[in-house]
Amino acid sequence: MITTFLNSFSSEWLKRKRTAGAWLTIAGGFFIPLIILIQRFYFSERLAGDNASSKIWEMLYSRCWQGMAFFLLPMGVILVTTLVGQVEYRNQTWKQLHATPQSPTTIFFAKLAVILVMLLQFFILFNVGIYLTGVLPALFIKRVPFPAEAFPWGKFMLGNSKFLLTCLPVLALQFLLSLQFRNFMVPIGVGLGLYILSMMVMQWQYAYIVPYIYSAAAFMKTGSNTNIYAWAFGYFALFGTGSYLLFLFKKERS
Amino acid sequence: MSYIVETKDLSHQFRQGEKVLDAVALQVPAGAIYGFLGPNGAGKTTTLRLLLGLLRKQTGHISISGQEMTMRRHGLLRHVGALIESPSIYHHLSAAENLEVWRRLYRCPRSRIDAALTLTGLDRTGSKKAGRFSLGMKQRLGIAIALLHEPALLVLDEPTNGLDPAGIVEMRALLQQLNREQGTTILISSHLLTEIEKLVTHIGIINQGKLLYQGTLAALTSERAQAGSLVIDCGHDLRAAAAMERLRLPFRWENGQLVLDKPGRDQMPALFRELTGSGIGIYGVHTHNSDLETIFMNLTQTGVS
Numbered sequence: 136m137i138t139t140f141l142n143s144f145s146s147e148w149l150k151r152k153r154t155a156g157a158w159l160t161i162a163g164g165f166f167i168p169l170i171i172l173i174q175r176f177y178f179s180e181r182l183a184g185d186n187a188s189s190k191i192w193e194m195l196y197s198r199c200w201q202g203m204a205f206f207l208l209p210m211g212v213i214l215v216t217t218l219v220g221q222v223e224y225r226n227q228t229w230k231q232l233h234a235t236p237q238s239p240t241t242i243f244f245a246k247l248a249v250i251l252v253m254l255l256q257f258f259i260l261f262n263v264g265i266y267l268t269g270v271l272p273a274l275f276i277k278r279v280p281f282p283a284e285a286f287p288w289g290k291f292m293l294g295n296s297k298f299l300l301t302c303l304p305v306l307a308l309q310f311l312l313s314l315q316f317r318n319f320m321v322p323i324g325v326g327l328g329l330y331i332l333s334m335m336v337m338q339w340q341y342a343y344i345v346p347y348i349y350s351a352a353a354f355m356k357t358g359s360n361t362n363i364y365a366w367a368f369g370y371f372a373l374f375g376t377g378s379y380l381l382f383l384f385k386k387e388r389s
Numbered sequence: 390m391s392y393i394v395e396t397k398d399l400s401h402q403f404r405q406g407e408k409v410l411d412a413v414a415l416q417v418p419a420g421a422i423y424g425f426l427g428p429n430g431a432g433k434t435t436t437l438r439l440l441l442g443l444l445r446k447q448t449g450h451i452s453i454s455g456q457e458m459t460m461r462r463h464g465l466l467r468h469v470g471a472l473i474e475s476p477s478i479y480h481h482l483s484a485a486e487n488l489e490v491w492r493r494l495y496r497c498p499r500s501r502i503d504a505a506l507t508l509t510g511l512d513r514t515g516s517k518k519a520g521r522f523s524l525g526m527k528q529r530l531g532i533a534i535a536l537l538h539e540p541a542l543l544v545l546d547e548p549t550n551g552l553d554p555a556g557i558v559e560m561r562a563l564l565q566q567l568n569r570e571q572g573t574t575i576l577i578s579s580h581l582l583t584e585i586e587k588l589v590t591h592i593g594i595i596n597q598g599k600l601l602y603q604g605t606l607a608a609l610t611s612e613r614a615q616a617g618s619l620v621i622d623c624g625h626d627l628r629a630a631a632a633m634e635r636l637r638l639p640f641r642w643e644n645g646q647l648v649l650d651k652p653g654r655d656q657m658p659a660l661f662r663e664l665t666g667s668g669i670g671i672y673g674v675h676t677h678n679s680d681l682e683t684i685f686m687n688l689t690q691t692g693v694s
Contacts, residue, residue, distance in 0.1 A: 146493040153481050222479070231477030231534065234441045235494045236467040388443045389473075 143237055143245035151249060156218035160257045163211045167202045168264025171195065175272055182272045182279045191269060191282045196291065199265050204298060204354035209333075209347055211257065212305045213326035219250050220313025220322070233388035243382050247310060247375075254306065258295050265291075301349035301367050307374035308346060314382050346370040391455070393419040393542050393574045394440065399449035400598075401435055409435045411598040412449070417542075417576050417591070422568050424589035424606070425578040428689055432598040433578040434474065437546050440576075441471055453542065467495065470540035472548055476531025480520030484511045484530050487519055488537055495538035505533040508563065524551035532560070536567065543567070545577045549584060557581070561588050582682045596689040609684060621647040622673035623664065632663045651676065 151157045175182060185191055223229040232242060266286065273281040305326070312322035326347075333348035337355075342348055349367045394417035401410040410432045417423045427433045438444045440451060442462050451458040453465045478487050488502045506512040509529040514522070519530060528551050535543055543564075549557045561584065567573040579585050585592070592609055594602040602609060623629045625645035633640045633647070636659060640649045652660060664671060677683070 142493050142496060146490050149486065149490050149493070150479055150482070152486065226477065226479050227475055228477040228479065230438075230441075230443050230473045231471065231491075233443055234466060234469070234471045234473070235491070236463045237494060238463060386445050387438075389438070 139237055140241055140245060143241045144248050147245045147249045148252075150222050151219060151253070154218060154222065156215045156253070159211060159215050159218070160253050161260060163207060163215075164257045164260025165264045167199050167207060168261065168268045170202070171198055172268045172271060175268060179272075179276065182276060186269065186273060186280050187283050189284050191284050192265075192287050192291075195265050195268050196294065199261070199268070200294075200298070200354055203261065204301075204350045205334075208298065208302055208350045209305055209330050212254065212302045213309050213323065213330065215253060215257075216250050216306050216309035217313045217319065217322040217326065219253065220246065220310050221319055224317045225319070230389040239383050239385075239388070240379075243314075243379055246314075250306060250310065254299065254302070258299060262291060262295065297353055297364060298350060300364050300371075301353045304346035304349065304367050304370035304374060307371045307378060311374055311378035311381065314378060346374075391419050392416045392452075393454055394423075394576060395450075395452045395455075396436070396440070397450040399436070399439065399446075399451065401432075401439060401444065401447050409598050410439075413595070413598070413600050414603075415593060415600065416603060417574060419574055420568070420572055421591045422564065422575045422577065422589045423591045423593060424585040425576060425593050425595065426580075426582065426585060426685055427578075427595035429580075431595045431689075433595060434546055436595070437471075437473060437544055437576070437578060440544060441466070441469070441473070443473070467538070468541045469544060470535035470538065470542070471544045471546075472531045472535045473544070473546045475550075476527050477534065478519045478522075478527055478530050481518060483516050484514045484519055484522075484533070487530060488533060491534050491537055497538045501537055501539070505537045508536070509533040510559070525553060525556045528552055528556070529560075532563070536573075539571065539573075541572075541574060543573055543575045543577075545575065547579055548577065549579060549581055557584060564588060582685055594685060594688050601688045617651045618677040619649045619651055620675050620677060621649070621664070621671060623647055623669050623671055626669045628667050629664060629669050632667050632669065636660060636663055 175185070185194065188194065223232055233239070269282045269286075272279045308329075309322055309326050312325055316322060329345065329347040333342070333345045333351070336342045336345055337348065337351065343352065343361045343363055343366055346367075349363050352363050394415060396413055396415040399410055399413040399415070400408065402408045413432070413436060415425075415436065425433055425436070435444065439446055440453075440458070442458065446459065453469065456465060458465060479490065482490070484506060485502055488505055492499065492502060503512065506514075509532050511526065511529055511533060514526070519527065522530065528548065532545075532548060535545065545564075549560055552560060564575055564577070565588065568575055577585070577589070586606070589606055591604065592602065592606045593600055620643070621629070623646075625642070629647050630640070633649070636656075638649055638652060638656070638660065640647055642648070649660075661671070
């Protein structure tokens, strides 16, 4: 059972090689840290003071996550999940995949696992990027010291885990749509629509019911009375279960 | 006789009242090359999809190697290779990478990738992406995927689609080689009747969801040869009709030629004696050969087995 799953995962992992989804994960992870780094070099007079600050990492973390939480993370998850989820439709390979000695359950969870690992990869690269924005100026400019504050692993891990949780509903719903609809525009259209909706209703008192809002809400720390993480997990469980059942009971596997 | 594929009362309908398959009882003997023929929409692809579990079975039974498909689907699929309609290939990967995707699922040795590529003539494609392959190369890659894990049963739906004449000949040789050397049973559907005739040992003809004929190709041709016709060019001399009536032989006129349902050997001397004795000139005589195309057309147009 586990061997079958691992083989299936390894096969699915190979399929993402050279795809737009794989490149997006790498480029998306480094994009915002690169912008912040360029910005830091542009205002180089502030570099020494900033790096000597005892809150340098919190400052970099906050600046990087601002762009990430509001725009890049939800958009990245929408695009990557749809691209990876639709690889079989795009290549007309569902029929061959379903004729292999593995159950639909294995196929479903192997695909989901690949997307989750890619998301994890994206988070790791993003954090490496944040680290480099702090360290690289010190390597290239003599008068700039290395960050005075030790890298706060614990805080970063906790913060990242929360952001990871907030994007899971997006991932689950995009996964459901990408497995059900042959037309690439359906999951992309629904994803973008829900993202725009979530931005529009951000100030609404019941905005927390929109499943695509949680990354931005986590950054803004709005809705203090509502546990957005519980909502995010609930939506993930709901969409994930729905996606699995729809996939399992599909009449035609092609 | 042992059948590697056997279906009983296999019926399927997509919507209420639209029966695509009607009690199909397919029997593919082990070691055979079984040609599955039928016009477009006859139910060939639906049958093959049901065999592979790509469609949810509604009624009937499907067994592979004597075991019920629904009970042991995953175990049985390990011994089945398939190419259904268009080849299933990942266009952003090379031929070898495509095979690696499937190799990991079938858990066969890495050496099988080179073997399958060599067998299908794709061993020199290197890192070229499959999306840049010609239609024929894609089709051959589809075949390579199907036979990667050395299956006991190959299910091929229109495998010669997109192949040029040389490719078709190569494909035929490859399938015959697999069947002869590895004992692979091949279930192949095709519209190319002349190709099928050169390849298969057994045949099944389906039309409007019903299996009209099933058996060896030799038995079908010999059976239908009896029912061939004799065509006599007698310059549309209407006296020939009277001669046939005297001999009580059923006949018809086609393009000014006298056509008789093949008379028995012992009737021939009397037939020609009567015609020449009546002063009718005979300018040519030939028989209508019962090739597979004729048989197929007769069966699918009349619906009689």
